[in-house]
Amino acid sequence: MRRGKLLYAQSGGVTAVINATAAAVIETARAHGIKAYAARNGILGVLREELIDTSRETKSAIAALHHTPGGAFGSCRYKLKSPDQDPAEYARLIEVLRAHDIRWFLYNGGNDSADTALKLSQLGRRMNYDLHCIGVPKTVDNDLAVTDCCPGFGSVAKYTAVSVAEASLDVASMKDTSTKVFIMEVMGRHAGWIAAAAGLAGDGPDTAPHLILFPERDFDAKDFLKHVKATVERVGYCVVVASEGIRARDGSLLAEAGGKDAFGHSQLGGVAPRLVDLIKQHLGYKCHWALPDYLQRSARHLASATDLKQAQAVGKAAVEYALAGHNAVMPVIVRTRDQPYRWKLEPVALKRIANREKKLPKSFVRRDGYGITAAARRYLAPLIQGQAEVAWGRKGLPRSAKLRLQAVAAKLPIYTI
Amino acid sequence: MRRGKLLYAQSGGVTAVINATAAAVIETARAHGIKAYAARNGILGVLREELIDTSRETKSAIAALHHTPGGAFGSCRYKLKSPDQDPAEYARLIEVLRAHDIRWFLYNGGNDSADTALKLSQLGRRMNYDLHCIGVPKTVDNDLAVTDCCPGFGSVAKYTAVSVAEASLDVASMKDTSTKVFIMEVMGRHAGWIAAAAGLAGDGPDTAPHLILFPERDFDAKDFLKHVKATVERVGYCVVVASEGIRARDGSLLAEAGGKDAFGHSQLGGVAPRLVDLIKQHLGYKCHWALPDYLQRSARHLASATDLKQAQAVGKAAVEYALAGHNAVMPVIVRTRDQPYRWKLEPVALKRIANREKKLPKSFVRRDGYGITAAARRYLAPLIQGQAEVAWGRKGLPRSAKLRLQAVAAKLPIYTI
Numbered sequence: 025m026r027r028g029k030l031l032y033a034q035s036g037g038v039t040a041v042i043n044a045t046a047a048a049v050i051e052t053a054r055a056h057g058i059k060a061y062a063a064r065n066g067i068l069g070v071l072r073e074e075l076i077d078t079s080r081e082t083k084s085a086i087a088a089l090h091h092t093p094g095g096a097f098g099s100c101r102y103k104l105k106s107p108d109q110d111p112a113e114y115a116r117l118i119e120v121l122r123a124h125d126i127r128w129f130l131y132n133g134g135n136d137s138a139d140t141a142l143k144l145s146q147l148g149r150r151m152n153y154d155l156h157c158i159g160v161p162k163t164v165d166n167d168l169a170v171t172d173c174c175p176g177f178g179s180v181a182k183y184t185a186v187s188v189a190e191a192s193l194d195v196a197s198m199k200d201t202s203t204k205v206f207i208m209e210v211m212g213r214h215a216g217w218i219a220a221a222a223g224l225a226g227d228g229p230d231t232a233p234h235l236i237l238f239p240e241r242d243f244d245a246k247d248f249l250k251h252v253k254a255t256v257e258r259v260g261y262c263v264v265v266a267s268e269g270i271r272a273r274d275g276s277l278l279a280e281a282g283g284k285d286a287f288g289h290s291q292l293g294g295v296a297p298r299l300v301d302l303i304k305q306h307l308g309y310k311c312h313w314a315l316p317d318y319l320q321r322s323a324r325h326l327a328s329a330t331d332l333k334q335a336q337a338v339g340k341a342a343v344e345y346a347l348a349g350h351n352a353v354m355p356v357i358v359r360t361r362d363q364p365y366r367w368k369l370e371p372v373a374l375k376r377i378a379n380r381e382k383k384l385p386k387s388f389v390r391r392d393g394y395g396i397t398a399a400a401r402r403y404l405a406p407l408i409q410g411q412a413e414v415a416w417g418r419k420g421l422p423r424s425a426k427l428r429l430q431a432v433a434a435k436l437p438i439y440t441i
Numbered sequence: 442m443r444r445g446k447l448l449y450a451q452s453g454g455v456t457a458v459i460n461a462t463a464a465a466v467i468e469t470a471r472a473h474g475i476k477a478y479a480a481r482n483g484i485l486g487v488l489r490e491e492l493i494d495t496s497r498e499t500k501s502a503i504a505a506l507h508h509t510p511g512g513a514f515g516s517c518r519y520k521l522k523s524p525d526q527d528p529a530e531y532a533r534l535i536e537v538l539r540a541h542d543i544r545w546f547l548y549n550g551g552n553d554s555a556d557t558a559l560k561l562s563q564l565g566r567r568m569n570y571d572l573h574c575i576g577v578p579k580t581v582d583n584d585l586a587v588t589d590c591c592p593g594f595g596s597v598a599k600y601t602a603v604s605v606a607e608a609s610l611d612v613a614s615m616k617d618t619s620t621k622v623f624i625m626e627v628m629g630r631h632a633g634w635i636a637a638a639a640g641l642a643g644d645g646p647d648t649a650p651h652l653i654l655f656p657e658r659d660f661d662a663k664d665f666l667k668h669v670k671a672t673v674e675r676v677g678y679c680v681v682v683a684s685e686g687i688r689a690r691d692g693s694l695l696a697e698a699g700g701k702d703a704f705g706h707s708q709l710g711g712v713a714p715r716l717v718d719l720i721k722q723h724l725g726y727k728c729h730w731a732l733p734d735y736l737q738r739s740a741r742h743l744a745s746a747t748d749l750k751q752a753q754a755v756g757k758a759a760v761e762y763a764l765a766g767h768n769a770v771m772p773v774i775v776r777t778r779d780q781p782y783r784w785k786l787e788p789v790a791l792k793r794i795a796n797r798e799k800k801l802p803k804s805f806v807r808r809d810g811y812g813i814t815a816a817a818r819r820y821l822a823p824l825i826q827g828q829a830e831v832a833w834g835r836k837g838l839p840r841s842a843k844l845r846l847q848a849v850a851a852k853l854p855i856y857t858i
Contacts (some may be wrong), residue, residue: 032502034614037615038611038614038615040607046455065618066619067630068618076616089471091608092610093610093611094607094609094611094612094613094614095614096614098614098615098617099614099615100615100617100618100619101615101619102618120764164733165676168444182837183687185837185838186742186839187685187736187740188838189740189839189841190457190510190511190736190741190742190840191734191735191736191739192511193509193510193511193734193739193841194455194510194511194512194739195511195735196511197451197455197512197513197514197515197516198454198455198515198516198517198518198523199510200482200485200515200517201482201485201517201518201519202517202518202821203735206735210689214854220446224836224837224838229442245609270663287842290511294714297711303704312734312735313732313734314732314733314734314735314736315730315732315734316732316733316736317608317729317731317732318608318611318612318731319604319608319733319736322607322608322610322611323607323612323742324607324741325603325607326742326835334729390704405836405837406626408836408837408838409836409837410837411831411833411837414828415711416828419604419641419822419825419829420599420641420745420825421602421603421606421641421642421825421830422603422606422607424610
């Protein structure tokens with residue numbers, strides 16, 4: 025048996041399938057006879073030496089993670105400073121890993137987390153501690169560089185396309201005496217991937233969603249109102265999907281909520297009511313709006329089978345890469361064919377991924393700026409394919425994993441953050 | 442073959458399963474050799490003589506209605522005045538029915554529609570026109586008198602319970618560094634049935650949803666904040682489900698949006714942000730909120746199998762009652778057993794249903810006012826049982842019915858409303 029343990033941690037906003045990645049990590053580690061710990065609340069759990077011994081969980085509890093949304097071990101929004109700014113924090117991480125003989129660290133998150141994993145691997149080398157750090161991709165935002173797509177995205181994409189398709193049938197049936205304009209606000213601070221996925225529900229400007237607002241394009245109120253009016257006059261109603269992060273030409277967020285989260289990102293969530301105000305004021309149409317918020321990224325009941333499979337595959341590959349001696353890499357998804365969709369995984373250096381952000385290519389946005397192109401459809405369509413199996417319980421609700429979350433006894437003095 | 446035709450119309454807010462009722466109506470009429478028309482946009486289509494000949498639809502198109510949300514023939518929010526106030530309007534309805542030899546009129550809606558069907562049957566009698574009017578129950582609000590429940594409700598109940606269960610796992614996993622309070626606003630102007638259904642996701646004040654706000658109870662900001670604070674301190678986070686129609690003790694709506702719909706009901710949709718403001722201001726917690734709006738009532742992908750079955754059954758029964766000579770009745774659902782759930786249909790006079798509103802009984806609300814009781818669970822649990830089959834298309838999206846909607850040639854002068 026190999027020396028050392030593996031530590032897995034979840035970072036940032038959770039998804040419908042991040043626990044499937046966790047399950048794959050733990051199951052693969054077990055298959056290799058490696059003890060796997062999980063950090064409670066992501067990197068904070070490492071700093072605080074709050075570790076969970078996953079070997080205390082039953083096989084069926086781990087299997088249940090495959091169909092449980094959220095982050096079973098706790099995630100966090102906590103951005104480490106750079107090792108130069110706060111060397112003590114990084115030193116503490118290595119100290120905790122060393123105390124528990126952690127030799128493989130798997131960090132499941134987005135580009136911030138890839139950066140943390142990269143820095144930790146560099147520090148391990150510098151501190152002469154034999155450590156293999158693997159980034160494991162996860163983000164509903166789909167904004168990681170290099171990889172074809174990000175586990176978590178396919179499911180939110182499917183949720184968004186299905187939800188807007190269903191709600192549009194509702195709006196269409198009442199348009200003559202009730203709501204004329206329906207607005208659905210979706211996640212996406214800087215990249216319009218989720219909004220673009222909504223476009224799969226229709227097939228052009230005459231089918232819902234009629235207008236999509238991307239954060240990659242400046243929001244122009246006058247032009248938007250012109251398009252809403254034209255759509256209502258032409259089609260009888262108008263369904264709009266708006267990214268939370270749309271901005272005016274001067275860069276100001278349409279829905280600045282005032283607060284900022286721990287990463288310094290603005291906390292959003294008010295684009296839809298702002299658009300409704302605009303439309304009511306200038307066009308007088310009756311409007312409704314929806315804000316699915318966390319529902320969209322936790323909707324395991326509507327997850328994409330393709331996404332689930334990828335989430336599991338990156339977890340398995342991450343363990344295999346780690347045990348094979350890879351360091352500072354991430355398993356990325358490489359598309360080999362569009363239709364039928366074929367993909368494989370390969371290890372890519374974290375430095376090519378850390379802190380980068382992949383926006384929607386210009387070729388994916390329709391010339392008028394309010395829809396998606398055939399190229400976007402070709403890219404997006406496979407990602408929402410298939411319905412991930414749901415573990416329905418007897419009460420008509422999905423069953424979710426119940427973990428013991430047995431704490432590992434601490435070996436170091438308490439560290440206060 | 443019997444003389445005359447059957448006319449079916451959809452009224453008010455649509456649901457995930459109202460088209461299943463329509464399909465059952467049309468299929469049952471066909472089985473009896475009766476020609477079925479549908480009114481375009483509910484009662485407005487009757488007034489305007491905009492009728493659709495459903496015999497022009499293929500069998501498979503009608504079958505597809507069983508899994509298509511929204512109202513396929515168009516619905517409307519249009520309240521008729523009383524026959525005394527506007528005798529011409531009622532006379533026009535009879536005139537249109539007579540012109541097309543409509544002998545059975547099936548009106549699929551809530552208590553407003555039951556009232557219209559009742560008045561029309563009375564007027565038919567007075568005008569010596571042989572007409573049978575049947576109310577067909579439908580409303581996500583579940584507020585119809587007499588019937589055990591209303592088709593449409595079981596599915597929105599299931600959507601609400603599943604969605605809050607999933608989102609709560611998300612919130613729980615991030616609670617230490619991100620959102621502490623999550624608020625989900627649900628439909629329910631006067632009756633808290635949908636909010637109550639959310640309670641099925643948990644099992645008391647220590648499980649999400651921790652607090653439910655019902656329109657049947659006066660909203661007391663101070664008491665609410667006390668409960669939010671206590672929950673966060675005890676559990677680490679707090680999930681709140683709020684009915685759109687909650688009011689302060691003075692009767693004022695917490696989220697008066699200003700507008701009113703065609704029935705004179707206030708148009709709501711802003712309770713959640715108001716609650717968020719309150720919490721931020723007084724407790725300083727980071728909050729998120731969701732407003733599923735139309736998503737909740739059109740989520741056919743997450744419909745209750747029980748609800749679907751009932752929606753189909755009331756459609757079939759309505760045709761059978763009509764052909765058997767019933768008049769001014771509605772097929773209502775009678776519960777004969779809680780567990781396993783057993784129910785049957787029976788005809789009940791519309792005058793016992795029209796214009797009445799069934800609120801949540803006091804015995805269904807937990808003593809502290811913020812949750813549901815065992816009696817509520819006993820009532821609600823069967824209604825979300827089973828997953829209605831979804832017709833998934835090749836693109837990973839549900840397939841929906843494509844109807845021809847062939848218009849019947851008008852026989853009368855144009856009537857302008």
